[in-house]
Amino acid sequence: xWSSLNLGDEVILTDVEGGDSRVRHLMELGFTRGTRVRxxxxxxxxGPVVVEVRGARLAIxxxxxxxxxx
Amino acid sequence: xxxxxxxxxxxxxxxxxxxxxxxxxxxxxxxxxxxxALTGVRARIVNYPGATVDLQEGRWVGTGTGEGWRVLDTPGxxxxxxxxxxxxxxxxxxxxxxVARNPRVVLVLDQTQLARHLYLAFQxxxxxxxxxxxxxxxxLLAEQGHEVRVADLEASLRMPVVRVDTGDPKSLEVLAEAVxxxxxVTTAPEPPVPWDRARVEDARQDADALALRVLVPVPRPxxxxxxxxxxxxxxxxxxxxxxxxxxxxxxxxxxxxxFWVAQPAMEVVDALVGSAGGWLHxxxxxxxxxxxxxxxxxxxxxxxxxxxxxxxxxxxxxxLLEDSGYLARAATMADRPLSVLGLxxxxxxxxxxxxxxxxxxxxxxxxxxxxxxxxLTILVVPLASCSARLPVYALILGFLVPADKPWLGxxxxxxxxxxxxxxxxxxxxxxxxxxxxxxxxxVPFVLELPVYRRPVAKRVIQGVLLKVRxxxxxxxxxxxxxxxxxxxxxxxxxxxxxxxxxxxxxYAAHWGKAIDFAFAPLGLDWRAGVALxxxxxxxxxxxxxxxxxxxxTAVRDGLQAGLLxxxxxxxxxxxxxxxxxxxxxxLLVYFVVAMQCxxxxxxxxxxxxxxxxxxxxxxxxxxxxxxxxxxVYRALA
Numbered sequence: 137x138w139s140s141l142n143l144g145d146e147v148i149l150t151d152v153e154g155g156d157s158r159v160r161h162l163m164e165l166g167f168t169r170g171t172r173v174r175x176x177x178x179x180x181x182x183g184p185v186v187v188e189v190r191g192a193r194l195a196i197x198x199x200x201x202x203x204x205x206x
Numbered sequence: 207x208x209x210x211x212x213x214x215x216x217x218x219x220x221x222x223x224x225x226x227x228x229x230x231x232x233x234x235x236x237x238x239x240x241x242x243a244l245t246g247v248r249a250r251i252v253n254y255p256g257a258t259v260d261l262q263e264g265r266w267v268g269t270g271t272g273e274g275w276r277v278l279d280t281p282g283x284x285x286x287x288x289x290x291x292x293x294x295x296x297x298x299x300x301x302x303x304x305v306a307r308n309p310r311v312v313l314v315l316d317q318t319q320l321a322r323h324l325y326l327a328f329q330x331x332x333x334x335x336x337x338x339x340x341x342x343x344x345x346l347l348a349e350q351g352h353e354v355r356v357a358d359l360e361a362s363l364r365m366p367v368v369r370v371d372t373g374d375p376k377s378l379e380v381l382a383e384a385v386x387x388x389x390x391v392t393t394a395p396e397p398p399v400p401w402d403r404a405r406v407e408d409a410r411q412d413a414d415a416l417a418l419r420v421l422v423p424v425p426r427p428x429x430x431x432x433x434x435x436x437x438x439x440x441x442x443x444x445x446x447x448x449x450x451x452x453x454x455x456x457x458x459x460x461x462x463x464x465f466w467v468a469q470p471a472m473e474v475v476d477a478l479v480g481s482a483g484g485w486l487h488x489x490x491x492x493x494x495x496x497x498x499x500x501x502x503x504x505x506x507x508x509x510x511x512x513x514x515x516x517x518x519x520x521x522x523x524x525x526l527l528e529d530s531g532y533l534a535r536a537a538t539m540a541d542r543p544l545s546v547l548g549l550x551x552x553x554x555x556x557x558x559x560x561x562x563x564x565x566x567x568x569x570x571x572x573x574x575x576x577x578x579x580x581x582l583t584i585l586v587v588p589l590a591s592c593s594a595r596l597p598v599y600a601l602i603l604g605f606l607v608p609a610d611k612p613w614l615g616x617x618x619x620x621x622x623x624x625x626x627x628x629x630x631x632x633x634x635x636x637x638x639x640x641x642x643x644x645x646x647x648x649v650p651f652v653l654e655l656p657v658y659r660r661p662v663a664k665r666v667i668q669g670v671l672l673k674v675r676x677x678x679x680x681x682x683x684x685x686x687x688x689x690x691x692x693x694x695x696x697x698x699x700x701x702x703x704x705x706x707x708x709x710x711x712x713y714a715a716h717w718g719k720a721i722d723f724a725f726a727p728l729g730l731d732w733r734a735g736v737a738l739x740x741x742x743x744x745x746x747x748x749x750x751x752x753x754x755x756x757x758x759t760a761v762r763d764g765l766q767a768g769l770l771x772x773x774x775x776x777x778x779x780x781x782x783x784x785x786x787x788x789x790x791x792x793l794l795v796y797f798v799v800a801m802q803c804x805x806x807x808x809x810x811x812x813x814x815x816x817x818x819x820x821x822x823x824x825x826x827x828x829x830x831x832x833x834x835x836x837x838v839y840r841a842l843a
Contacts, residue, residue, distance in 0.1 A: 143441055156403075161650050163406040164285040166322045176437065180446035183542035184551075186655060190322045190414075193436060193655040195538040197545065200650040 138175065138185050138201050146174040147206035154203040166190040167204055225307060226276035227266065227385055228299055230330070231314035232323050233282030233575075234656045236342040236372075238262070240314055241279040242668055243372035261295070262672075266382070275385075278309075281575070286329045287400040289649045291577035300335060301397040310388050311337045312381070313365075317347045317354050318657075321417035327363055328409045333398045336388040339367040340381055346657065353424045362416055435658045436531070443535045453539050456532060457558055463519040464562035465593060471515035479508030497697065498690075506689030509744060509805060510682045513565045514674055520559050520566040521673045522666065527555075528573070529661035534653050541653070547631055548638020550574065550651060553583040557630070560590030561623070564806045568813045569677060576649075577815075578641075582634055584814045588801045588823055589630035591623050594745040598797050601749050605773055606790045618794075626798045680812050681805070688804040692743040696736075696751070709754035714739050727836040728796070729789030729843060731778055738796075742804050745797070788842035792835040799831035 141147070149171045152159050166189045167173070176193060177186040184195040231237045245264025261281075267274035280299055281292040288294035299309065313330060315323040330337050341354060360367045366384040370377045401409065442448050483504035490496035527533040537551030544553050552574045559567035567587045574580040591599075599622060607615040700711035709715065718725075718736035725735045733755040740751035749769070756772040776784040801807070801823040811820035 158650055160287070160400070160403060160406055161284070161289055163403065163410065164287075164325065165650075165652060166325075166410065168407050168410045177440045177444040179444050179538045179542060180449065181542050184538050184651075184653065186440060186444065186538065190319070192319050192322055193440070195534070195541070195653040195655055197541070197651045200652070203650075 137204075137206060138198065141175045143175055143177060146172055148172055149204055149206055151205040152203055153205060158200070158203065162200065162203060165194065166192065173204065173206070225302070225305070225309035226263065226278040227312060228278050228280060228309045229312050229314055230280055230296060230300065230326075231282060232284055232316070232319070232326060234654050235282070235314050235316040235319070235323065237282065237314045238279055239372050239665060240312075240340065240342060240370060241277065242665060243378060244277055283326065285326060285401075285406075286333065286398055290575060292575055297397060300333070307390070308335050310385055311335050312385065313337050313339045315339060315341055316343045317341045317369075318343050318350060320354065320421065321414050324363075324413035324416055325409055327365065328413065329398065329401075331363065331365065336390075337365050338381065338384045338388065339363065339365050340370045341367060342370060342372075344369055344371060348424065351423055352421050355420045355422055359416070359420045362420070436655065439658065440535065440655070443532070444538060449535075449539055453536055456527065456536060457554075460520070460523045460527070460555060461558055461562065463523050464516050464559050464566060468515040468519050468562070471519075472512055475511050475515065476508065479504060479511060483508070494697075494701075498693075501697070502690040502693035503686070505693065506686040507682070509689050510678065510685045513563060513677070513805070516563050517566040517569060517677055518670055518674050520562075520570060521670045524555060524570060524573070525666050525669045526661050529659065529666065531656045531658040533573070534655045537653055538655070541651075545651070547634040548579070548641075549583055549634055550576070550579050551653065553579065556583050556587060557590060560587040560592065563592050563594070564588045564590070564803065565677075565681075565809050568806070568809050569673065571813060581814045581816055581819055582637055584810055585637065585819050585823065586630040586634045588803070588806055588810075588827065589626045589633065589799070591626045591798060592745075592803075594803070595797050597746045598741075598748050599794065601752075601769065602790050602794055602797075605770055605785060606787060622794060622798050625795075629799060681808055684808040685805045688808065689743050692740065692804065696740050706754055706757050709736070709751070710757070712736075715755070727839060728792045728832075729778075729786060729839050730784060730793070733776070734784070734793070738802070742802050744805070745803060748797075786843070788839045791842055792839035795838050796831045796835040799827055799834055801827035 137147070149167060149169055151169060152162050152167055154162075171189060174188040175185060176188050179185070179195070182198060184197050185201050186193055186195045187201075188194075229237050229241055241262060241264065244266045245262075246267075262279040264277055264279075265274045266277040278299065280296040283289075283293045283296050286297060286300075288297050300311065301308065311330065313327055315327065327337070327339060339359070341356075344354075347353065354369070356367050356369060366387070368377065368381045368384050370381055372378075443452055483500035486504060487496045487500035490499060524533065527536065533552075533555070537554065539551070540554035541551030544550055549557075553571070555573070556567045556570040559570055564587050567590070568584050571580045571583045571587075574583060599619060603615045603618055607618065695714040695717075696709060696712045698713055700708050702708065715732065715736045718732035718739060721735065722732045725731055728734075734752065736755050737748050737752035741748035753769045753772075756769065756776055773785045774783075778784050807820055807824055810823055811817060814820065
């Protein structure tokens, strides 16, 4: 999903998938269902994506971002 | 050496129920800034038993209670369920085992991030801890055109809430009053069980709703509508071309600071230590004691002080980058290639600094929150060719490279540096693969990109001083002891004034001769061996020690020329020349790989908190260096 978005695009999370501990940590960081997430920047060569969530800017690796479904 | 952290009730029980006041909060909320404002320069770094996290402890004066309270800064947490060893420490401090009281907590929250950060307030409330909420970043929120209704927030959270501004002493007094008024909790609440998904989602929704309710718009001081700086800058600073350009320039600046700018200061330290040693030497009766004071004790202290300019400059650069907000962007840029090796973006600056010196580099790993990644970074740092290897490379390449092909020296030198780097990458990759997959992948990797801000001079200087002081407290004693022992090994038992005779008859030489056979596979004999042993004090000592072992003293053309001539003449027992292409390259390979620096050993142990890392480097890297050097010699001879 993240590769097809343009910078500035906003999505609403429908689900957070993955192992239990990872999902809970992502949720604690603010990635819960119904949250708006905006793609701000992409680090080159498949590096982390920078997203805005609840007013914070977080860089997360693509492997973690893949848990976030919209 | 720093004292361990004392969690037992202390003498000041009246003022603080015996436990320190604990600052808790998510990362990047200005917790450390508040801590510095509360404690000033009276802070020190303490060790939590069994952990290597940087904990700062200080005394919070100006609380109206005379001696003030002990106050403790803790690693940032998102929730009470720890995501790594550092966050586990915060949890252990909040719920100390075997103490029937909980510390009083100042929960530091960023007002501009209220919706996210209130989550932690809910968790602390459920745990039943006595908490005062301190709201930071009020100026930023005002710029964004909002304000927090403190009374509403207090009523909803059922916790006292104070707006703090580190520039305003009045607000800090209000905070102190609120902490003083907290009830003493005499039951010992258990650490709460982790919340399940549904509970996390509920708490998140409550936090959203509450934040929405207490945030009210205020007239902006600057009515022009402008995108915040980060929204304009981040796409550029993470751009495949411009991003790398900025990254390259910033990292080149950091590297130059440690590699070149520190040089004159290090020479000054060296000269001061030299003259101090000489001064003391002249005032003592000639003999072993005077020599010990000058060449053992003072020189040993000098090898501690020698690193201070590099450490100060590296941390100056790092704190500037961190406080401005760029360091997190740089780490984002560097994360992808490093993640393949089991490291992360924040490993980059330490690895880069390793090319100047492993010691500041290892201290710099404290910005890496995950203890496992921090250890792995510390483990591979010594494989970056530090500046102390350069004199050795220069000597041996000067011997090997024909005068009419100087470019060959440049190519060879680049190969040595890249070789070390490649080995570091390979080692990191292998070690991280050896970890079980579920350990590697259970916790998401997240970097919070803070708002760009102008660094505050006072805070930067305090930060640099604290780092330097912490290094001196931790490293002075062990480094001086090891340096003094190495001096004694090359000094005793021969008496007399001739340094060549002393060296050649020393214990180190005896040991070198006893393991003469071990140097044969490298095409060398005990004379190179004793220089290798002496090089444990510092690698560049190899050059001077080799000169002594080969019988070269002050020569008119300078040590280097005399040494090169002696190297050309030196022969093994069977009459064959000792220094050949094969043995020279073998020595180079040895120096690229070997961990032969006593100070690095000490610091690696302290910083990683792991004897395995330090001994692994000392024994493992040296064995590998020896094996590779022997292979190279065999192939070339």
